[in-house]
Amino acid sequence: MEKDSLFKIIYRFFDLIVLTYIVFDFGYSIHEEYHTPKFIGLVLIAIALFAFNVFKYFYYKSKGRKKVALVNSIIIGVLLLISFFISIVNIDLHYLDVLRKIRPILEAGLIFYFIIRLMILVRYVYEVYYNPAIVFVGSFFAIIILGSFLLMLPNATTNGISFTDALFTSTSAVCVTGLIVLDTATDFTTVGQTIIISLIQIGGLGILTFTSFFAFFFRGSSSFKEGLNVRDFIAQDTLKDVLKTALNVVIFTLSVEMLGALFIYSSILDNPNIENKVFFSLFHAISAFCNAGFSTLSSGLSESYIQFNYYMQWVVIVMVVFGGLGYNIIFNFYQYLKIYVLEFFDRNRIHKQVSIMTLNSKIVLYTTGALLLGGFVFLWMSEYNNTMNYHKTLFGKITSTAFNAVTPRTAGFNTIDFTEFTVPTLLFIIFLMWIGASPASTGGGIKTSTFALATLNIFAIASGKTRIQLLGRRISSESTSRAFAILCISLIVIGFAILALLIFEPKGTDLLSVVFECFSAYSTVGLSLNFTPTLTEPSKYVLIVTMFIGRIGMLNLMIGLLRQINHQFYEFPKENILIN
Missing domain, CATH: 1.20.120 (Four Helix Bundle (Hemerythrin (Met), subunit A))
Structure with a gap:
């Protein structure tokens, strides 16, 4: 000893x-x-x-x-x-x-x-430590504080940085938001940009997933408590193979990011305006897959020498969609597709393996597809005679519309200044930002499954049904209650953030800019109407808290703090409450 x-x-x-x-x-x-x-x-x-x-x-x-x-x-x-x-x-x-x-x-x-x-x-x-929710929240908080101090190192910035700006940037990176108070391209050195992209990678995957990856890689085993912590983060239903799943998540993420970086590199190979093409490709591949929206270009992807690079935009679109779907959805779809292909080429395999596409996967895929298609159609109609005039070809218009339909889904990239959009378009983008990506993904928002359950519950109540039934399955009342709790919490947090910003910002501040900013912060999107750099000091802290809550989920924190260990084996008399 x-x-x-x-x-x-x-x-x-x-x-x-x-x-x-x-x-x-x-x-x-x-x-x-x-x-x-x-x-x-x-x-x-x-x-x-x-x-x-x-x-x-x-x-x-x-x-x-x-x-x-x-x-x-x-x-x-x-x-x-x-x-x-x-x-x-x-x-x-x-x-x-x-x-x-x-x-x-x-x-x-x-x-x-x-x-x-x-x-x-x-x-x-x-x-x-025994509480997975508190460990989950604490891990994000610790990385944010560490990132803030690293960004304050002299070599990380060109002209220095205050603690508030460092904390804001670190929170935006770890929470994979993309809102910036300083120009990532000019105010941060290569060292600073490397710190930012490292924080994005850790924030997108989660420190618990990385920890489990190293634990499994080096030791091949884990403790029961470790499995509980990781299970909650990657949304695994059981403890079986949870550490192996975490290992697959890290390997899958790094593989997709490397492949995306190669495609981005090939798209900018002949662009003389981009100096360090390898770093540029890696930075944007990680930022895209993690739905972060950070860019090493001052104007983002709307920079004149990259704005019409449609090849790169489609690469970013695919990366954003993959990152926003969620690992369990991708793995489930892969297993389904694998069994389907094997059975197609070998008829003797039929019924030997059950190809199960879970209801959760179906809800996420259908909802994501509907939102992407609906967003494309709406933006095509609302912006055809406005921002789409920048693109002379049909392919360019389609690419631009598809990109702007995808980027509000917590990605945060922009190929055009969002202040040029019409008011109806901005309101619709706020709606898309609020919904966000899918559960257990790198994106934020209330999540596609939450929106789907809330919508289905409305129709179920209107039809006089006591439960939601879909595709031969009955949705549990716990899932429905959790969905409405998340909806209420999101609107309450965003509402308080809007109110606080209107108090702290100068009189006459544009209300739409404030609303857009708060929805973007809570849903960890990163889009802005050029409002973020003008924020006052108190407003920055309001958005820091909003981004943090949006990433970790207020409900997760409340469950960790309020959930009791003992279960109640009794019921009070039931009474109906008058509603509407």
């Missing part, structure tokens, strides 16, 4: 050294005369970490701990070997130039190592 305690102390010491090096290396401009000891220190840290993990591998008897030490040793060892090979190839260069060449490789290794250690810490925290 004494040696285990000593190892923990050594680990904490290495964690502190690695964190300090990363912060000062990326966050601060270091004088030229300190570059040599800094590079040498980087190599020494990497060698020390490698030696320590090798020693740990031979010392520990537990298979789980040996596996962690082995993986760490392999990762650091491979990076050291690559660095050594580069040094041999460039042996004729000055040693300082050689160190400059191997520096990015070792720095990437240190960052990855620190992420692993951070995930282990987070995993420990939510293993010992």
Whole structure:
């Protein structure tokens, strides 16, 4: 036990050294005369970490701990070997130039190592804490605060940043909203933009999903409490294979984002106005799939040299729709399609496997399709003689309309200044923003299933039915009650946000801009009528709280705080309340 305690102390010491090096290396401009000891220190840290993990591998008897030490040793060892090979190839260069060449490789290794250690810490925290809802909310809050301090590092911005603006930007990134008080393109450096896109990725997937991914990858097991936490975040019905599902979610997300980045890169390959095309592609692929709406262009996708890149816009559309559907819907549809194809080509397989498309998947897909089609038709009619005049071809008009029908579904990208839209169009976009994406997705809003259940319940009550029946299934009363609770909470929160902004903003502020901003913030969309940069200090905090509540869900927080462990096995006398 004494040696285990000593190892923990050594680990904490290495964690502190690695964190300090990363912060000062990326966050601060270091004088030229300190570059040599800094590079040498980087190599020494990497060698020390490698030696320590090798020693740990031979010392520990537990298979789980040996596996962690082995993986760490392999990762650091491979990076050291690559660095050594580069040094041999460039042996004729000055040693300082050689160190400059191997520096990015070792720095990437240190960052990855620190992420692993951070995930282990987070995993420990939510293993010992019993309330999944509070852990879920707390994880977002912790990442937002950490992101705020990282964005305040000198090298993250071009002209500095206040804590309020850093907190607003961090909240917008973690909550995958896209509202900005500073220009992401000009006010943030590459380091700052990298921090933002990292926060978007963590916010889109959730720190619990990442933690479970590393836990499953390194250890292949998890605790019961960990399964409960992750199950709630990824909307899994049972605890069976919940950690494996989290692993699949991360792999699927990263794969789609890499594929999207390749398509975006191919669409801008001949564009001389975009300098770092690889970073641009990765940034927009992650931002699109996570429905974040952040862009490294000052005017977003409405920038003149990218506005008519229809190929890229269709890539973004597909990424946004995939990200907004939800992982359980995509996986369920994949299983259904897989069984259908196998049965089609092999008739002997018929009835051997049951191809089940869940009612939840059907509701989400039908509702999403109806909203996309309805949005397209409405925008085509309302904007045909207005903003669509910018596009000379039929394909351009179709692309523009489809893009503007998809982007309010919590994506937040724009190919045109939204202030040019007509009032009916803006009101319809507010409606689309309010509905948002689907459950367990990277998007926000009240969700498509909530809107569908509320609509179906209206027709059920009007028809004199006591329950909702759809496609041979009966919807549970708990689902209906939860849907109406979410509807009420959303309108209450948005209403208070609108009232607060009207109080804090100067007299004469445009009401439509305020309403549009608050719906966009709560639904984590990120669209704005150029109102966000003009916000007063108190209004920024109002929107910070609104974005946070919209992302984590006020109902989730209330359930975590108010739900009692004991169940009531009695009922009071029933009495009807007069309504309407």
